[in-house]
Structure formats: C-alpha cells, structure tokens
Amino acid sequence: MVNKGVITIPTADLSPFLKELEESAYSYDADDEDDQKKKKKKDAIEIIGKACSEFGFFQVVNHGVPLHLMQKALLLSNQFFGYPLDRKLQASPLTGAPLPAGYGRQPDRSPDKNEFFMMFPPHSTFNVFPSDPQGFREVVEELFSCFVKTASIIENIINECLGLPPNFLSEYNNDRKWDLMSTFRYPNASEIENVGLREHKDVNFITLLFQDEVGGLEVKTEDHQWIPIIPNQNSLVINVGDVIQVLSNDRYKSASHRVVRQAGRERHSYAFFYNIGGDKLVQPLPHFTTHIDQPPKYKSFIYKEYLQLRLRNKTHPPTNPKDIINISYYSTT
16 A cells, blocks of 8 residues: 655745736836735745755646636547547557657556557647547647746746756757647556556656546655645646756756556546757756766766657566666766
C-alpha cells in the first residue's frame, strides 16, 4: 500500500502577472503598481521559488486558462476516447514526425496503462486531428494557445526566482515548435493492478496539467512519501522538468510523479509540455557553476537526443527497470 502523506503542494495566484501582461499593451509602467499588487506578486514568486526547490511541483490559480474551455476539452476528449479503436486509429501519427502526434496507446508489454492524443502547436504540419467529435480541433487548439501564454508567465517567474538576468530563460527558450499537448484516458483499475503511469520525471522545461474529478496524480517527496494531488477545477498543476533541473545545476528539482488508476472509474486529463527547441544545447548555466565556483553536475547534451532516449523507454520498455534512461544518464558524478 502507498503511504499517503498529509502534505499538500503549494498554490500561487497568477492574477497580478496576468493583469500586468494585459496592461503591457497599454504602456504598462511597473512604477505605477500599488502596494497590494506588489505584495501579491512577491508572495507568488516566493511560493513558486520555494516549491521548485523543495517539491518541483506547485499549483496556480487565476492562471488565465478559462474554466469553460478546460471543461469543454475534457468533454470532447472523453467522447473521442469512447469511439471504437479502428475509428480512433484514423488519427494515427504521420510517418516521419519527430514525436507521435495523433492517437496512440501504450504498448501491450508496457506496465503503463493509458491511451492518449498528442498535438504539436496549432498549424503544425505534423498534427493529425480526428474528424469527430465536432469542434474537437478548434477547442484543443484554443486550449494549446492559452497554455503557451500561461507557461510563458511561469517561465518568467522562475527566471526571477533563480536570479537570472531579465528575459534570460525566454530568450534561451524561444522556439515554440516543440511544445506539445496531450490528453489522456486511464482505464479503471483492476483487482490486481492499478498502474496508470509509472514513477517518472518529465523530460521538458515545465509541464502544466489539469485532471478531472477522479484524480490519481501523485508526487513523491524527498522522504519518499507519495502525495495525492487533489483535483481542483480552478487550478493548474505545474511541475519542473529535467531541463530546468540541469540548467539550474540541481537548484530546482524535476520531481518524481505517477498516476494511480482508480477502481471503477476512468481518469481523464490534459498535460501541456512547454519544451525547448530540439537542437538546443542543454547544460548547467554558468550562473550556477563557474560564477559561484561550483562544478557542473551534468554533461551537456542536445535536447532531441535525450528526448528520443526517453521515448524509447516507452516504445521499447527495458526488461530491467535499472536500464530505463533518465537525467542521471548525463550526471557527472
């Protein structure tokens, strides 16, 4: 049995940052901020900075993704996954795509039990959309665009939390072609197993997620407790990925998490993976190594090469769990 901790992950309010973004189109001046807004921004920055260093996970409210859009997206993906398999397979990935955008399922030999629909940014030539349900494409494309906006806000907050020069991360991570969004269906648990998605860390920059009321997402603490993320329709769950962990030379953590399937109930969710360009070099930044006389904890690598190694974990699951590739593959220690 899993030891369910009583700890909850922190929640930050993004409303002052959204307002600032909206006002920027009208010659926004930071000097005009009132004390209350400054305090709300300061509180959010402190919450997120502490969460990234301790958990690698946090939640955000007033995040700018409309609730009605999230609910509509869940409704439509639920409809899509309810179609017969041959109908879903009509949206199978294109040959030659860098990642399998379209409909997919976990291999039969995989302990992970879920099916998914993945997409690149709207208008990407690699996207494959089903013809039904009606309106599915329009809704998920709008959701994708909202996620990009919210992710860029969180990226700028993390930039400030890490003490990097203004806009450093946004200038480093300026290629949006590799962003991904997936919707998942997890079947209900059986009497003998309940794995939806094994313990893992996300490969990317940051991940934004929402889940239906069934729940099942759990995050692992440093003392190896599993904390269930209680579903909240008004919040997004955010986690730091391996890229941030490497750039910050372990100052921020890419947290282990998993999905536990529930008895008698399917689970549906959406995850947005805010990525970096595939050809980008990833290595510990000098701000956290040479500038402070600390050795780099990771060797440099090209992002798409690591991405392919991680993808192979799923397409060709190793017999021995010790052979699964993760970010420690590039560790210098």
